[in-house]
Amino acid sequence: MDQNEHLKPQIQTMEIDLLLEAIFRRYGYDFRSYARASIDRRVRNFLSSSGCDSVSEMIPKVIHDRAFFSRLARNFSIAVTEMFRDPMVYRAVREKVVPMLKTWPHVKIWHAGCATGEEVHSLAIVLKEEGLYDRSTIYATDFNDDALDRAREGIYETAKFQDATRNYQQAGGKRSFSEYYHAMYNAAAMDSSLRTRVVFSTHNLASDSVFGEMHLVFCRNVLIYFNRDLQNRALNLFTESLIHGGFLCLGTKESLRFTDVKDTFDVVDKKSRIYKKRRPSNE
């Protein structure tokens, strides 16, 4: 048995292939095109809490027990985010994107993969302070319904608010951050006015289609979880959804460089990964 110890990783890789296949065939969720290294970690983490001895043992449970599958799927889609993550990005949005957005009578924004909504509220605050909020609609989507429910509630641990306040200030915040939330005991509720212009809905970038004519697509640290094919699928959706001259904002370590749409966008802010969809050439 011990001699086979070195084969264990390969066998587990095979088991995970089969697990992902089972999930896809049974429920239609395609995690086969997710970035594999992170999926492997999440499966192994889940395994230790699942009561199963091997990934193989999880397969029949996934197929026959929807609740077990839901638990696993939740585990696959935990996105960790924070209010005003990467403050300089929000500063760049304020300085380089908002002035352009102001030229349109109504602004439509797609926040794809919004997870638990910290960054939706951040974006709403920026729009509010720039006088753009009341003529904007933010479509905040995620494929994880639990995360969306939490985003709709907008209640976060108070422990996070110290960082959030600092980030807000670094992001060029114009007021006191405490004006935007109501502290309770261990939690704080974001002001409900930050959600009046937000439409939350379920959307899966791996299987669903275009979302309408957008002026800005905001999708940060979602594409890093996809493999190249799925990245391209998502980026093509964004490209189709955006009007000419519309903006795309990605995570600061995500790049269009190796993707299908690299020639469709111009760089607006390299460091903040803000791009602008090219107008059709007049030549």
Add this chain to the structure above:
Amino acid sequence: MNNKEHKPRREVSYHAVVMGGSAGGFKAFIAILSSLPKDYALPILLVQHLHHNDDGMFSRHLSNALKIPVIEPYDKQTIEPGIVYTAPADYHMLVEMNKTIALSTDEKVNWSRPSIDVLFESAALCYGNRVIGIILSGASADGTVGMGAIKTAGGLTMAQDPNSSAYPVMPQAAIDAGVVDYILTAEKIGNKLMALGQKSNQHQ
């Protein structure tokens, strides 16, 4: 050191080096990597525990001190020999089977993002016995699990001698777990990497 338990290794050519450091790690990285030439034969992936606002500072400082090129990679970047890849602040860095970098914003591991364990475990899966894992000065126990994964996969593991580490806790934790092949000073680790890099080169 319990070298007796280890049979002399057959000549294995390695495909990658992974390194982890925390408190006192910067100095150790410099001591190890400054001897490596511009055209070193292996890729080097490293995690240093950083403040989440680091913004590429660590990578730039390291780059200024070394001959071998240093970059903070983007997601999906292809891993190439002779380049040091430093995990960006607030992202885990992993290796995919197709030898590209994967970044993630998953929850912290050992209270750290980037975490050494996350990099090392993925490297063990990807490179198997062709990876060298090195654990350096630090005050946490991050990296011990990852060193174990590399050891189990048949890779080579080294720890900075705790006596010569600014913070001995991290290398000591790996040593105590019995997952370390060589316990060496930073300078000697540098020499060994130099020698192993040359061997890898000849075998490729």
